[in-house]
Amino acid sequence: MNVEEVMNKRVEFVEANATILDVIERLVNRRIRSVVVKPKDERDTYGVITVRDVVFKCLAKNLDPQKVKAHEIASKPLITVEKGMSIEHVLSLMGRFNIARVFVKEGEKIVGVVALMDIMSAYLVRRLL
Amino acid sequence: MKAEERVVNGISQMINLAFSACETLKKAVEDRNKALLEDVFRFERDGDEIRRNITQEIYRGAFLPYLRPNIFRLIETVDEILNTAEESAMNFQKIRDMKFLEIDEIYSILEINVRICSILSKNFSAFLRDPERLREGVIVVRMMEKEADNIKFAILEKLKTFNVDFWDGYFIANFVNSLEKLSDVAEDAMDMLQIILLSL
Numbered sequence: 001m002n003v004e005e006v007m008n009k010r011v012e013f014v015e016a017n018a019t020i021l022d023v024i025e026r027l028v029n030r031r032i033r034s035v036v037v038k039p040k041d042e043r044d045t046y047g048v049i050t051v052r053d054v055v056f057k058c059l060a061k062n063l064d065p066q067k068v069k070a071h072e073i074a075s076k077p078l079i080t081v082e083k084g085m086s087i088e089h090v091l092s093l094m095g096r097f098n099i100a101r102v103f104v105k106e107g108e109k110i111v112g113v114v115a116l117m118d119i120m121s122a123y124l125v126r127r128l129l
Numbered sequence: 130m131k132a133e134e135r136v137v138n139g140i141s142q143m144i145n146l147a148f149s150a151c152e153t154l155k156k157a158v159e160d161r162n163k164a165l166l167e168d169v170f171r172f173e174r175d176g177d178e179i180r181r182n183i184t185q186e187i188y189r190g191a192f193l194p195y196l197r198p199n200i201f202r203l204i205e206t207v208d209e210i211l212n213t214a215e216e217s218a219m220n221f222q223k224i225r226d227m228k229f230l231e232i233d234e235i236y237s238i239l240e241i242n243v244r245i246c247s248i249l250s251k252n253f254s255a256f257l258r259d260p261e262r263l264r265e266g267v268i269v270v271r272m273m274e275k276e277a278d279n280i281k282f283a284i285l286e287k288l289k290t291f292n293v294d295f296w297d298g299y300f301i302a303n304f305v306n307s308l309e310k311l312s313d314v315a316e317d318a319m320d321m322l323q324i325i326l327l328s329l
Contacts, residue, residue: 008276010237010279010280030283032279124268128251129248129251
């Protein structure tokens with residue numbers, strides 16, 4: 001099994017200056033668990049914000065989600081993998097970095113995301129097909 | 130062959146038809162080939178014929194009376210998968226502006242429907258024999274249905290940015306809703322199967 005077979009193509013991007021309220025709105029409307037934050041400038045890199053980041057880095061600290069910007073709480077750098085990489089390799093990466101999702105790159109473009117939930121689902125589907 | 134076996138074989142055939150219908154629908158959309166949709170309509174008609182035959186078997190006395198209502202509901206649910214595939218095909222046939230097919234998620238939801246029907250079709254007899262395998266199947270189908278539901282919302286969000294005329298908008302919305310309904314009905318069929326097994 002490789003990344004391409006498992007990945008979820010629903011990746012959403014927000015601008016670095018988007019507010020956390022924008023991020024929350026995107027997470028809720030699109031029913032996703034993370035958004036990719038675009039680089040602020042040429043020297044910056046992509047980041048990721050998950051529901052966990054929103055809660056721990058903003059809401060639980062009583063910060064105003066209308067004022068906090070996406071780039072301020074985004075986790076960086078984004079851990080990315082190639083489409084052809086094996087899932088076993090991805091799992092070892094996730095274990096080493098203690099992360100629940102990696103993003104899939106095709107050239108310089110982010111084309112998908114693989115979360116632990118996607119991998120669990122893929123393993124179960126494989127047992128039945 | 131016993132009447133019960135004929136009923137089980139009939140349901141299995143209907144599930145295979147549902148799988149073929151979903152696979153053909155996917156291919157028709159991917160290739161933008163509306164001629165293929167005729168096959169989906171044919172699968173639905175074939176399914177109706179099988180449903181009538183197995184209903185008669187039940188009427189003539191297949192299965193113990195207390196099991197019959199649930200068996201019948203399973204047959205109706207599998208038939209609804211075929212009806213929903215036909216509904217999707219009908220809506221797709223009427224859409225003129227195919228620009229909305231730029232939305233990648235449409236192919237993802239079609240793929241999910243094919244996979245769910247494939248799981249049902251490949252495991253139907255195993256599910257009847259092994260409740261633990263069925264339990265696993267129910268979990269997987271439930272996860273996939275949830276994903277299809279999420280994808281539908283993403284598609285609807287993206288569709289808002291498309292400028293189409295009223296009737297195309299109407300049929301596109303119906304098409305997307307019926308795609309999501311397919312996985313929903315397949316999940317109902319799995320639940321029905323679980324109820325039958327529990328009552329045996």
